[in-house]
Amino acid sequence: MAGPVIKEKLLFVSSWFCPFAQRTWLALNEKRVDYEYYEMSLKDPTTNQWYQLGEKPKWFLDLNPLGKVPVLAYKEGDETHCVYESLICNEFLEEYSPKEQPLLPDHPVAKAKSRIIIDSFSSKFVPLFYRILLRQDKESQKEAAEGMLAELRQLEQKIDPEGPFFQGKQMTLVDCALLPWFLRMSILQHYRNFAIPEDCPHLVRWTQDMEQLPAVKETQKAPEGGSSYDEQLLFHYQRYADASAKSTSARDFK
Missing domain, CATH: 3.40.30.10 (Glutaredoxin)
Structure with a gap:
Protein backbone atom coordinates (compact mmCIF):
# COMPACT_ATOMS: atom_id res chain seq x y z
CA MET A 1 0.00 0.00 0.00
CA SER A 97 8.45 27.06 14.40
CA PRO A 98 10.02 29.14 17.19
CA LYS A 99 8.07 32.36 16.55
CA GLU A 100 4.64 30.75 16.61
CA GLN A 101 3.18 30.52 20.12
CA PRO A 102 6.17 29.26 22.15
CA LEU A 103 5.28 26.28 24.34
CA LEU A 104 8.26 26.43 26.68
CA PRO A 105 9.12 29.25 29.10
CA ASP A 106 12.06 31.52 28.29
CA HIS A 107 13.96 31.06 31.55
CA PRO A 108 16.23 27.98 31.54
CA VAL A 109 15.18 26.93 35.05
CA ALA A 110 11.49 27.19 34.13
CA LYS A 111 12.19 25.12 31.01
CA ALA A 112 13.93 22.50 33.11
CA LYS A 113 11.00 22.35 35.55
CA SER A 114 8.60 21.81 32.66
CA ARG A 115 10.71 18.95 31.36
CA ILE A 116 10.95 17.40 34.83
CA ILE A 117 7.14 17.31 35.10
CA ILE A 118 6.85 15.78 31.63
CA ASP A 119 9.54 13.17 32.28
CA SER A 120 8.06 12.12 35.62
CA PHE A 121 4.57 11.86 34.13
CA SER A 122 5.78 9.79 31.19
CA SER A 123 7.79 7.38 33.32
CA LYS A 124 5.28 6.94 36.16
CA PHE A 125 1.72 8.01 35.33
CA VAL A 126 1.49 6.68 31.77
CA PRO A 127 2.55 3.09 32.62
CA LEU A 128 0.09 3.04 35.53
CA PHE A 129 -2.76 4.10 33.24
CA TYR A 130 -2.15 1.10 31.00
CA ARG A 131 -1.57 -1.30 33.87
CA ILE A 132 -4.95 -0.46 35.39
CA LEU A 133 -6.53 -1.38 32.05
CA LEU A 134 -4.37 -4.29 30.96
CA ARG A 135 -4.04 -6.28 34.16
CA GLN A 136 -6.86 -8.72 34.64
CA ASP A 137 -6.57 -9.71 38.30
CA LYS A 138 -8.13 -7.41 40.88
CA GLU A 139 -5.07 -7.25 43.13
CA SER A 140 -2.82 -5.99 40.31
CA GLN A 141 -5.47 -3.48 39.25
CA LYS A 142 -5.74 -2.23 42.83
CA GLU A 143 -1.96 -1.86 43.12
CA ALA A 144 -1.80 0.15 39.89
CA ALA A 145 -4.78 2.28 40.96
CA GLU A 146 -3.10 3.12 44.27
CA GLY A 147 0.00 4.19 42.38
CA MET A 148 -2.13 6.32 40.08
CA LEU A 149 -3.82 8.02 43.03
CA ALA A 150 -0.43 8.92 44.48
CA GLU A 151 0.69 10.38 41.14
CA LEU A 152 -2.53 12.38 40.78
CA ARG A 153 -2.11 13.89 44.23
CA GLN A 154 1.47 14.89 43.43
CA LEU A 155 0.32 16.54 40.20
CA GLU A 156 -2.40 18.37 42.15
CA GLN A 157 0.38 19.96 44.20
CA LYS A 158 2.30 21.01 41.06
CA ILE A 159 -0.52 22.50 38.98
CA ASP A 160 -1.07 26.26 39.03
CA PRO A 161 -4.25 26.62 41.14
CA GLU A 162 -5.47 29.63 39.15
CA GLY A 163 -4.80 28.16 35.71
CA PRO A 164 -6.26 28.01 33.21
CA PHE A 165 -3.25 25.99 32.04
CA PHE A 166 -1.12 23.60 34.03
CA GLN A 167 1.63 26.16 34.59
CA GLY A 168 -0.48 29.30 34.59
CA LYS A 169 -1.61 31.73 31.92
CA GLN A 170 0.02 30.12 28.90
CA MET A 171 -0.31 26.68 27.35
CA THR A 172 3.00 24.79 27.42
CA LEU A 173 4.42 21.44 26.43
CA VAL A 174 3.37 20.23 29.88
CA ASP A 175 -0.29 20.61 28.88
CA CYS A 176 0.40 18.84 25.58
CA ALA A 177 2.22 15.97 27.27
CA LEU A 178 -0.24 15.34 30.11
CA LEU A 179 -3.67 16.19 28.76
CA PRO A 180 -4.28 13.18 26.45
CA TRP A 181 -4.40 10.80 29.41
CA PHE A 182 -6.68 13.06 31.42
CA LEU A 183 -9.01 13.19 28.43
CA ARG A 184 -9.09 9.38 28.66
CA MET A 185 -9.90 9.12 32.36
CA SER A 186 -13.47 8.28 31.33
CA ILE A 187 -12.05 5.04 29.91
CA LEU A 188 -10.71 4.06 33.33
CA GLN A 189 -14.03 5.09 34.85
CA HIS A 190 -15.94 2.92 32.38
CA TYR A 191 -13.81 -0.22 32.53
CA ARG A 192 -12.25 -0.05 36.01
CA ASN A 193 -14.46 2.37 37.99
CA PHE A 194 -11.46 4.64 38.56
CA ALA A 195 -11.77 8.43 38.62
CA ILE A 196 -9.77 11.49 39.64
CA PRO A 197 -10.31 11.78 43.41
CA GLU A 198 -12.23 14.66 44.98
CA ASP A 199 -9.08 16.00 46.63
CA CYS A 200 -7.68 16.91 43.17
CA PRO A 201 -10.12 19.69 42.16
CA HIS A 202 -7.53 21.70 40.22
CA LEU A 203 -6.78 18.75 37.95
CA VAL A 204 -10.50 18.34 37.29
CA ARG A 205 -10.89 22.06 36.55
CA TRP A 206 -7.84 22.05 34.27
CA THR A 207 -9.13 19.08 32.27
CA GLN A 208 -12.54 20.70 31.84
CA ASP A 209 -11.02 24.04 30.80
CA MET A 210 -8.69 22.40 28.30
CA GLU A 211 -11.53 20.46 26.68
CA GLN A 212 -13.12 23.74 25.60
CA LEU A 213 -10.10 24.96 23.62
CA PRO A 214 -10.29 24.85 19.80
CA ALA A 215 -6.78 23.35 19.67
CA VAL A 216 -8.05 20.45 21.78
CA LYS A 217 -11.45 20.01 20.14
CA GLU A 218 -9.73 19.66 16.76
CA THR A 219 -7.98 16.53 18.06
CA GLN A 220 -11.20 14.86 19.22
CA LYS A 221 -12.60 13.73 15.91
CA ALA A 222 -13.09 10.09 15.02
CA PRO A 223 -12.68 9.44 11.28
CA GLU A 224 -14.82 6.35 11.09
CA GLY A 225 -18.27 7.95 11.25
CA GLY A 226 -21.27 6.51 13.04
CA SER A 227 -20.93 6.69 16.81
CA SER A 228 -19.43 9.61 18.72
CA TYR A 229 -15.74 10.17 19.43
CA ASP A 230 -16.16 9.11 23.08
CA GLU A 231 -18.06 5.97 22.11
CA GLN A 232 -15.41 5.01 19.58
CA LEU A 233 -12.66 5.60 22.14
CA LEU A 234 -14.37 3.21 24.54
CA PHE A 235 -14.67 0.65 21.76
CA HIS A 236 -10.99 0.85 20.86
CA TYR A 237 -9.82 0.67 24.47
CA GLN A 238 -11.89 -2.43 25.13
CA ARG A 239 -8.97 -4.35 23.62
CA TYR A 240 -6.82 -3.02 26.44
CA ALA A 241 -9.41 -3.74 29.09
CA ASP A 242 -9.65 -7.40 28.05
CA ALA A 243 -5.87 -7.63 27.40
CA SER A 244 -6.26 -8.53 23.72
CA ALA A 245 -4.49 -5.40 22.42
CA LYS A 246 -1.29 -6.04 20.46
CA SER A 247 0.03 -2.48 20.32
CA THR A 248 3.45 -1.32 21.44
CA SER A 249 1.88 0.28 24.52
CA ALA A 250 0.13 -2.96 25.43
CA ARG A 251 3.43 -4.80 25.11
CA ASP A 252 5.57 -2.26 26.95
CA PHE A 253 3.29 -1.43 29.88
CA LYS A 254 1.65 -4.75 30.65
Missing part, protein backbone atom coordinates in the same frame (compact mmCIF):
# COMPACT_ATOMS: atom_id res chain seq x y z
CA ALA A 2 1.37 3.39 -1.01
CA GLY A 3 1.75 5.97 1.71
CA PRO A 4 1.47 9.77 1.66
CA VAL A 5 3.69 11.91 -0.55
CA ILE A 6 6.30 13.77 1.48
CA LYS A 7 6.42 17.45 0.50
CA GLU A 8 7.92 20.67 1.83
CA LYS A 9 4.77 21.14 3.91
CA LEU A 10 5.02 19.34 7.24
CA LEU A 11 3.28 15.95 7.27
CA PHE A 12 1.78 14.69 10.52
CA VAL A 13 1.16 10.93 10.58
CA SER A 14 -1.21 10.05 13.41
CA SER A 15 -3.84 7.63 14.64
CA TRP A 16 -6.88 9.46 15.93
CA PHE A 17 -7.26 7.56 19.21
CA CYS A 18 -3.56 7.44 20.18
CA PRO A 19 -2.72 9.67 23.19
CA PHE A 20 0.95 9.84 22.20
CA ALA A 21 0.01 11.20 18.78
CA GLN A 22 -2.46 13.58 20.41
CA ARG A 23 0.44 15.15 22.32
CA THR A 24 1.95 16.31 19.05
CA TRP A 25 -1.41 17.13 17.49
CA LEU A 26 -2.06 19.54 20.37
CA ALA A 27 1.33 21.20 19.92
CA LEU A 28 0.81 21.57 16.17
CA ASN A 29 -2.59 23.19 16.68
CA GLU A 30 -1.57 25.48 19.52
CA LYS A 31 1.51 26.66 17.62
CA ARG A 32 -0.63 27.13 14.48
CA VAL A 33 1.83 25.21 12.34
CA ASP A 34 0.80 24.65 8.74
CA TYR A 35 0.66 20.86 8.40
CA GLU A 36 -1.02 18.05 6.52
CA TYR A 37 -2.76 15.33 8.55
CA TYR A 38 -2.48 11.68 7.52
CA GLU A 39 -4.45 9.03 9.39
CA MET A 40 -2.44 5.86 9.90
CA SER A 41 -4.93 3.01 10.12
CA LEU A 42 -4.04 0.27 12.57
CA LYS A 43 -5.92 -2.26 10.45
CA ASP A 44 -4.62 -4.02 7.36
CA PRO A 45 -6.93 -2.78 4.57
CA THR A 46 -6.65 -6.11 2.74
CA THR A 47 -7.83 -8.21 5.70
CA ASN A 48 -9.51 -5.64 8.01
CA GLN A 49 -7.51 -7.22 10.85
CA TRP A 50 -5.48 -5.28 13.41
CA TYR A 51 -1.82 -5.00 12.48
CA GLN A 52 0.44 -7.07 14.70
CA LEU A 53 3.75 -5.64 15.88
CA GLY A 54 6.17 -5.46 12.97
CA GLU A 55 3.44 -5.79 10.33
CA LYS A 56 2.98 -2.11 9.52
CA PRO A 57 3.30 -0.98 5.87
CA LYS A 58 6.83 -0.57 4.53
CA TRP A 59 6.34 3.12 3.75
CA PHE A 60 5.49 3.74 7.41
CA LEU A 61 8.42 1.71 8.75
CA ASP A 62 10.66 3.66 6.38
CA LEU A 63 9.53 6.84 8.15
CA ASN A 64 9.73 5.34 11.64
CA PRO A 65 11.41 1.93 12.07
CA LEU A 66 9.70 1.66 15.47
CA GLY A 67 6.32 1.54 13.71
CA LYS A 68 4.68 4.06 16.04
CA VAL A 69 2.83 7.35 15.71
CA PRO A 70 3.30 10.26 15.79
CA VAL A 71 5.64 10.95 12.89
CA LEU A 72 6.54 14.34 11.45
CA ALA A 73 8.09 14.37 7.98
CA TYR A 74 8.95 16.95 5.34
CA LYS A 75 11.20 17.52 2.34
CA GLU A 76 14.08 19.96 2.33
CA GLY A 77 15.52 19.98 -1.15
CA ASP A 78 16.21 16.37 -2.07
CA GLU A 79 16.36 15.24 1.56
CA THR A 80 13.45 13.81 3.55
CA HIS A 81 13.46 14.56 7.27
CA CYS A 82 11.54 12.38 9.73
CA VAL A 83 11.01 12.96 13.44
CA TYR A 84 9.21 10.57 15.78
CA GLU A 85 8.51 9.89 19.48
CA SER A 86 5.89 12.31 20.80
CA LEU A 87 8.00 14.32 23.24
CA ILE A 88 10.84 14.64 20.73
CA CYS A 89 8.33 15.76 18.09
CA ASN A 90 7.06 18.46 20.43
CA GLU A 91 10.56 19.70 21.24
CA PHE A 92 11.30 19.69 17.50
CA LEU A 93 8.25 21.87 16.84
CA GLU A 94 9.61 24.47 19.26
CA GLU A 95 12.71 24.72 17.06
CA TYR A 96 10.91 24.24 13.74
Whole structure:
Protein backbone atom coordinates (compact mmCIF):
# COMPACT_ATOMS: atom_id res chain seq x y z
CA MET A 1 0.00 0.00 0.00
CA ALA A 2 1.37 3.39 -1.01
CA GLY A 3 1.75 5.97 1.71
CA PRO A 4 1.47 9.77 1.66
CA VAL A 5 3.69 11.91 -0.55
CA ILE A 6 6.30 13.77 1.48
CA LYS A 7 6.42 17.45 0.50
CA GLU A 8 7.92 20.67 1.83
CA LYS A 9 4.77 21.14 3.91
CA LEU A 10 5.02 19.34 7.24
CA LEU A 11 3.28 15.95 7.27
CA PHE A 12 1.78 14.69 10.52
CA VAL A 13 1.16 10.93 10.58
CA SER A 14 -1.21 10.05 13.41
CA SER A 15 -3.84 7.63 14.64
CA TRP A 16 -6.88 9.46 15.93
CA PHE A 17 -7.26 7.56 19.21
CA CYS A 18 -3.56 7.44 20.18
CA PRO A 19 -2.72 9.67 23.19
CA PHE A 20 0.95 9.84 22.20
CA ALA A 21 0.01 11.20 18.78
CA GLN A 22 -2.46 13.58 20.41
CA ARG A 23 0.44 15.15 22.32
CA THR A 24 1.95 16.31 19.05
CA TRP A 25 -1.41 17.13 17.49
CA LEU A 26 -2.06 19.54 20.37
CA ALA A 27 1.33 21.20 19.92
CA LEU A 28 0.81 21.57 16.17
CA ASN A 29 -2.59 23.19 16.68
CA GLU A 30 -1.57 25.48 19.52
CA LYS A 31 1.51 26.66 17.62
CA ARG A 32 -0.63 27.13 14.48
CA VAL A 33 1.83 25.21 12.34
CA ASP A 34 0.80 24.65 8.74
CA TYR A 35 0.66 20.86 8.40
CA GLU A 36 -1.02 18.05 6.52
CA TYR A 37 -2.76 15.33 8.55
CA TYR A 38 -2.48 11.68 7.52
CA GLU A 39 -4.45 9.03 9.39
CA MET A 40 -2.44 5.86 9.90
CA SER A 41 -4.93 3.01 10.12
CA LEU A 42 -4.04 0.27 12.57
CA LYS A 43 -5.92 -2.26 10.45
CA ASP A 44 -4.62 -4.02 7.36
CA PRO A 45 -6.93 -2.78 4.57
CA THR A 46 -6.65 -6.11 2.74
CA THR A 47 -7.83 -8.21 5.70
CA ASN A 48 -9.51 -5.64 8.01
CA GLN A 49 -7.51 -7.22 10.85
CA TRP A 50 -5.48 -5.28 13.41
CA TYR A 51 -1.82 -5.00 12.48
CA GLN A 52 0.44 -7.07 14.70
CA LEU A 53 3.75 -5.64 15.88
CA GLY A 54 6.17 -5.46 12.97
CA GLU A 55 3.44 -5.79 10.33
CA LYS A 56 2.98 -2.11 9.52
CA PRO A 57 3.30 -0.98 5.87
CA LYS A 58 6.83 -0.57 4.53
CA TRP A 59 6.34 3.12 3.75
CA PHE A 60 5.49 3.74 7.41
CA LEU A 61 8.42 1.71 8.75
CA ASP A 62 10.66 3.66 6.38
CA LEU A 63 9.53 6.84 8.15
CA ASN A 64 9.73 5.34 11.64
CA PRO A 65 11.41 1.93 12.07
CA LEU A 66 9.70 1.66 15.47
CA GLY A 67 6.32 1.54 13.71
CA LYS A 68 4.68 4.06 16.04
CA VAL A 69 2.83 7.35 15.71
CA PRO A 70 3.30 10.26 15.79
CA VAL A 71 5.64 10.95 12.89
CA LEU A 72 6.54 14.34 11.45
CA ALA A 73 8.09 14.37 7.98
CA TYR A 74 8.95 16.95 5.34
CA LYS A 75 11.20 17.52 2.34
CA GLU A 76 14.08 19.96 2.33
CA GLY A 77 15.52 19.98 -1.15
CA ASP A 78 16.21 16.37 -2.07
CA GLU A 79 16.36 15.24 1.56
CA THR A 80 13.45 13.81 3.55
CA HIS A 81 13.46 14.56 7.27
CA CYS A 82 11.54 12.38 9.73
CA VAL A 83 11.01 12.96 13.44
CA TYR A 84 9.21 10.57 15.78
CA GLU A 85 8.51 9.89 19.48
CA SER A 86 5.89 12.31 20.80
CA LEU A 87 8.00 14.32 23.24
CA ILE A 88 10.84 14.64 20.73
CA CYS A 89 8.33 15.76 18.09
CA ASN A 90 7.06 18.46 20.43
CA GLU A 91 10.56 19.70 21.24
CA PHE A 92 11.30 19.69 17.50
CA LEU A 93 8.25 21.87 16.84
CA GLU A 94 9.61 24.47 19.26
CA GLU A 95 12.71 24.72 17.06
CA TYR A 96 10.91 24.24 13.74
CA SER A 97 8.45 27.06 14.40
CA PRO A 98 10.02 29.14 17.19
CA LYS A 99 8.07 32.36 16.55
CA GLU A 100 4.64 30.75 16.61
CA GLN A 101 3.18 30.52 20.12
CA PRO A 102 6.17 29.26 22.15
CA LEU A 103 5.28 26.28 24.34
CA LEU A 104 8.26 26.43 26.68
CA PRO A 105 9.12 29.25 29.10
CA ASP A 106 12.06 31.52 28.29
CA HIS A 107 13.96 31.06 31.55
CA PRO A 108 16.23 27.98 31.54
CA VAL A 109 15.18 26.93 35.05
CA ALA A 110 11.49 27.19 34.13
CA LYS A 111 12.19 25.12 31.01
CA ALA A 112 13.93 22.50 33.11
CA LYS A 113 11.00 22.35 35.55
CA SER A 114 8.60 21.81 32.66
CA ARG A 115 10.71 18.95 31.36
CA ILE A 116 10.95 17.40 34.83
CA ILE A 117 7.14 17.31 35.10
CA ILE A 118 6.85 15.78 31.63
CA ASP A 119 9.54 13.17 32.28
CA SER A 120 8.06 12.12 35.62
CA PHE A 121 4.57 11.86 34.13
CA SER A 122 5.78 9.79 31.19
CA SER A 123 7.79 7.38 33.32
CA LYS A 124 5.28 6.94 36.16
CA PHE A 125 1.72 8.01 35.33
CA VAL A 126 1.49 6.68 31.77
CA PRO A 127 2.55 3.09 32.62
CA LEU A 128 0.09 3.04 35.53
CA PHE A 129 -2.76 4.10 33.24
CA TYR A 130 -2.15 1.10 31.00
CA ARG A 131 -1.57 -1.30 33.87
CA ILE A 132 -4.95 -0.46 35.39
CA LEU A 133 -6.53 -1.38 32.05
CA LEU A 134 -4.37 -4.29 30.96
CA ARG A 135 -4.04 -6.28 34.16
CA GLN A 136 -6.86 -8.72 34.64
CA ASP A 137 -6.57 -9.71 38.30
CA LYS A 138 -8.13 -7.41 40.88
CA GLU A 139 -5.07 -7.25 43.13
CA SER A 140 -2.82 -5.99 40.31
CA GLN A 141 -5.47 -3.48 39.25
CA LYS A 142 -5.74 -2.23 42.83
CA GLU A 143 -1.96 -1.86 43.12
CA ALA A 144 -1.80 0.15 39.89
CA ALA A 145 -4.78 2.28 40.96
CA GLU A 146 -3.10 3.12 44.27
CA GLY A 147 0.00 4.19 42.38
CA MET A 148 -2.13 6.32 40.08
CA LEU A 149 -3.82 8.02 43.03
CA ALA A 150 -0.43 8.92 44.48
CA GLU A 151 0.69 10.38 41.14
CA LEU A 152 -2.53 12.38 40.78
CA ARG A 153 -2.11 13.89 44.23
CA GLN A 154 1.47 14.89 43.43
CA LEU A 155 0.32 16.54 40.20
CA GLU A 156 -2.40 18.37 42.15
CA GLN A 157 0.38 19.96 44.20
CA LYS A 158 2.30 21.01 41.06
CA ILE A 159 -0.52 22.50 38.98
CA ASP A 160 -1.07 26.26 39.03
CA PRO A 161 -4.25 26.62 41.14
CA GLU A 162 -5.47 29.63 39.15
CA GLY A 163 -4.80 28.16 35.71
CA PRO A 164 -6.26 28.01 33.21
CA PHE A 165 -3.25 25.99 32.04
CA PHE A 166 -1.12 23.60 34.03
CA GLN A 167 1.63 26.16 34.59
CA GLY A 168 -0.48 29.30 34.59
CA LYS A 169 -1.61 31.73 31.92
CA GLN A 170 0.02 30.12 28.90
CA MET A 171 -0.31 26.68 27.35
CA THR A 172 3.00 24.79 27.42
CA LEU A 173 4.42 21.44 26.43
CA VAL A 174 3.37 20.23 29.88
CA ASP A 175 -0.29 20.61 28.88
CA CYS A 176 0.40 18.84 25.58
CA ALA A 177 2.22 15.97 27.27
CA LEU A 178 -0.24 15.34 30.11
CA LEU A 179 -3.67 16.19 28.76
CA PRO A 180 -4.28 13.18 26.45
CA TRP A 181 -4.40 10.80 29.41
CA PHE A 182 -6.68 13.06 31.42
CA LEU A 183 -9.01 13.19 28.43
CA ARG A 184 -9.09 9.38 28.66
CA MET A 185 -9.90 9.12 32.36
CA SER A 186 -13.47 8.28 31.33
CA ILE A 187 -12.05 5.04 29.91
CA LEU A 188 -10.71 4.06 33.33
CA GLN A 189 -14.03 5.09 34.85
CA HIS A 190 -15.94 2.92 32.38
CA TYR A 191 -13.81 -0.22 32.53
CA ARG A 192 -12.25 -0.05 36.01
CA ASN A 193 -14.46 2.37 37.99
CA PHE A 194 -11.46 4.64 38.56
CA ALA A 195 -11.77 8.43 38.62
CA ILE A 196 -9.77 11.49 39.64
CA PRO A 197 -10.31 11.78 43.41
CA GLU A 198 -12.23 14.66 44.98
CA ASP A 199 -9.08 16.00 46.63
CA CYS A 200 -7.68 16.91 43.17
CA PRO A 201 -10.12 19.69 42.16
CA HIS A 202 -7.53 21.70 40.22
CA LEU A 203 -6.78 18.75 37.95
CA VAL A 204 -10.50 18.34 37.29
CA ARG A 205 -10.89 22.06 36.55
CA TRP A 206 -7.84 22.05 34.27
CA THR A 207 -9.13 19.08 32.27
CA GLN A 208 -12.54 20.70 31.84
CA ASP A 209 -11.02 24.04 30.80
CA MET A 210 -8.69 22.40 28.30
CA GLU A 211 -11.53 20.46 26.68
CA GLN A 212 -13.12 23.74 25.60
CA LEU A 213 -10.10 24.96 23.62
CA PRO A 214 -10.29 24.85 19.80
CA ALA A 215 -6.78 23.35 19.67
CA VAL A 216 -8.05 20.45 21.78
CA LYS A 217 -11.45 20.01 20.14
CA GLU A 218 -9.73 19.66 16.76
CA THR A 219 -7.98 16.53 18.06
CA GLN A 220 -11.20 14.86 19.22
CA LYS A 221 -12.60 13.73 15.91
CA ALA A 222 -13.09 10.09 15.02
CA PRO A 223 -12.68 9.44 11.28
CA GLU A 224 -14.82 6.35 11.09
CA GLY A 225 -18.27 7.95 11.25
CA GLY A 226 -21.27 6.51 13.04
CA SER A 227 -20.93 6.69 16.81
CA SER A 228 -19.43 9.61 18.72
CA TYR A 229 -15.74 10.17 19.43
CA ASP A 230 -16.16 9.11 23.08
CA GLU A 231 -18.06 5.97 22.11
CA GLN A 232 -15.41 5.01 19.58
CA LEU A 233 -12.66 5.60 22.14
CA LEU A 234 -14.37 3.21 24.54
CA PHE A 235 -14.67 0.65 21.76
CA HIS A 236 -10.99 0.85 20.86
CA TYR A 237 -9.82 0.67 24.47
CA GLN A 238 -11.89 -2.43 25.13
CA ARG A 239 -8.97 -4.35 23.62
CA TYR A 240 -6.82 -3.02 26.44
CA ALA A 241 -9.41 -3.74 29.09
CA ASP A 242 -9.65 -7.40 28.05
CA ALA A 243 -5.87 -7.63 27.40
CA SER A 244 -6.26 -8.53 23.72
CA ALA A 245 -4.49 -5.40 22.42
CA LYS A 246 -1.29 -6.04 20.46
CA SER A 247 0.03 -2.48 20.32
CA THR A 248 3.45 -1.32 21.44
CA SER A 249 1.88 0.28 24.52
CA ALA A 250 0.13 -2.96 25.43
CA ARG A 251 3.43 -4.80 25.11
CA ASP A 252 5.57 -2.26 26.95
CA PHE A 253 3.29 -1.43 29.88
CA LYS A 254 1.65 -4.75 30.65
